[in-house]
Amino acid sequence: MNEFFPEVTTIKYEGADSKNPLSFKHYKADEKVLGKTMAEHLRFAVCYWHTFKGLGDDPFGGPTMIRSYNASSDPMKVAEDTMYAAFEFFTKLGVNFWCFHDRDIAPEADNLAETNRRLDKIVPIAKKLQDESGIKLLWGTTNAFSHRRFLAGASTNPSPSVFAYAASQVKKAMEITHELGGAGYVFWGGREGYETLLNTDIKRELEHMGIFMNMAADYKKEIGFGGDLYIEPKPKEPTKHQYDFDAGNCYAFLQKYDLLDDFKLNIEANHATLAGHSFLHELQYSIANGIFGSVDANRGDLLLGWDTDQFPTDIYDTTLAMYIILKAGGFTKGGLNFDAHLRRQSIDPVDLFYAHIGAIDCFARGLKNAEKMINDGRVEQIVKDRYAGWNSGIGNEIETGNANFSKLEKYTLEHGEPKLQSGRQELIENIINEYI
Numbered sequence: 468m469n470e471f472f473p474e475v476t477t478i479k480y481e482g483a484d485s486k487n488p489l490s491f492k493h494y495k496a497d498e499k500v501l502g503k504t505m506a507e508h509l510r511f512a513v514c515y516w517h518t519f520k521g522l523g524d525d526p527f528g529g530p531t532m533i534r535s536y537n538a539s540s541d542p543m544k545v546a547e548d549t550m551y552a553a554f555e556f557f558t559k560l561g562v563n564f565w566c567f568h569d570r571d572i573a574p575e576a577d578n579l580a581e582t583n584r585r586l587d588k589i590v591p592i593a594k595k596l597q598d599e600s601g602i603k604l605l606w607g608t609t610n611a612f613s614h615r616r617f618l619a620g621a622s623t624n625p626s627p628s629v630f631a632y633a634a635s636q637v638k639k640a641m642e643i644t645h646e647l648g649g650a651g652y653v654f655w656g657g658r659e660g661y662e663t664l665l666n667t668d669i670k671r672e673l674e675h676m677g678i679f680m681n682m683a684a685d686y687k688k689e690i691g692f693g694g695d696l697y698i699e700p701k702p703k704e705p706t707k708h709q710y711d712f713d714a715g716n717c718y719a720f721l722q723k724y725d726l727l728d729d730f731k732l733n734i735e736a737n738h739a740t741l742a743g744h745s746f747l748h749e750l751q752y753s754i755a756n757g758i759f760g761s762v763d764a765n766r767g768d769l770l771l772g773w774d775t776d777q778f779p780t781d782i783y784d785t786t787l788a789m790y791i792i793l794k795a796g797g798f799t800k801g802g803l804n805f806d807a808h809l810r811r812q813s814i815d816p817v818d819l820f821y822a823h824i825g826a827i828d829c830f831a832r833g834l835k836n837a838e839k840m841i842n843d844g845r846v847e848q849i850v851k852d853r854y855a856g857w858n859s860g861i862g863n864e865i866e867t868g869n870a871n872f873s874k875l876e877k878y879t880l881e882h883g884e885p886k887l888q889s890g891r892q893e894l895i896e897n898i899i900n901e902y903i
């Protein structure tokens with residue numbers, strides 16, 4: 468079998484002092500942190516689209532990256548070679564999961580039946596490679612935004628025929644995700660939004676999306692797919708406004724269409740910042756509302772206002788993200804999917820390894836820092852103390868529904884001006900820097 472990344476052998480843990488760029492300095496898959504191995508906690512996934520199908524093109528120029536698995540003029544040969552290259556990459560990198568869109572793994576043909584036949588040729592290869600390597604599918608998804616038929620959205624398209632097409636596509640993508648034993652299935656509504664309100668019936672479009680997602684939840688049950696369903700919030704791009712704007716919008720949508728039992732969220736760091744939130748905010752908000760599921764681990768560039776999908780490098784961010792996730796019980800079926808791509812100038816295949824190694828080590832450090840934070844407990848104690856007033860007395864009466872406005876007026880007249888306390892922000896920031 469010919470290799471697609473012959474210049475790289477298996478990436479190993481060599482410790483923080485190693486100068487070998489093709490080694491992990493912090494990620495040791497089987498090292499235990501708070502009772503579980505690092506691999507079990509972090510559940511890293513490589514994404515198929517950026518890593519194997521993204522070739523450095525941007526709105527101003529074509530591909531810059533040349534890959535041996537792309538060489539054939541036969542698109543199905545490219546699809547096959549890419550699948551072998553992908554599993555070679557996952558194996559050499561040492562991750563346990565991957566993620567894909569239907570159209571990443573097999574190119575679209577002239578009609579749906581032929582497109583599905585193409586998937587049926589590729590999926591058994593993926594299955595064989597999964598079985599041989601032990602690498603699993605974190606989630607599958609549908610690309611219902613690239614083809615011109617989806618120019619005005621998929622489930623929110625003004626045309627019911629496009630809605631039907633998208634439904635057929637999700638049906639098949641869910642079936643192959645099930646076939647590959649996927650732990651989840653993602654909905655990212657790339658064009659589920661609008662360019663202008665002048666031609667848009669928001670009420671109707673949202674209702675259609677609600678119907679669509681209910682059909683998806685029903686189909687999951689119909690085929691016995693055991694993975695979690697996720698919505699991935701993003702505020703805009705390519706649309707001016709996307710309906711799944713942020714975790715808050717998704718939560719309202721899930722409540723309105725009675726989907727809270729069926730869906731969780733896949734939180735992407737760069738989408739959070741595009742929505743004017745921090746990554747931590749989106750994590751905290753979804754955890755607080757019981758809809759946290761999985762993470763697209765990347766980062767944006769605050770000086771560029773778009774989804775730059777860079778690899779995570781900020782240890783402060785990964786520390787706090789892992790702290791929040793661990794305190795919420797950790798991942799169950801979700802994980803950390805590197806929805807990130809190389810910069811246009813990083814043209815060598817080895818750059819794919821550098822990028823993923825850096826991101827994996829960045830989260831490994833975050834995990835170990837979070838362990839220190841949890842074991843130390845000082846930050847948690849400050850937060851607990853801040854809310855201690857609610858554990859007894861009037862606070863407890865309010866929380867348990869045993870107070871009303873008249874009672875609270877009486878309390879205030881008796882007790883007078885409330886005693887204030889410091890928020891301790893700077894102290895907390897100092898403590899966090901001790902762990903990093």
Ligand code: XLS
Pocket residue numbers: 568608609653655699701735763774806
């Ligand atoms: C695009 C999204 C996309 C989803 C999967 O911005 O992040 O890559 O993760 O469709």
Ligand code: NI
Pocket residue numbers: 655699735763806
């Ligand atoms: Ni994403």
Ligand code: NI
Pocket residue numbers: 735737738774776806
């Ligand atoms: Ni994105």
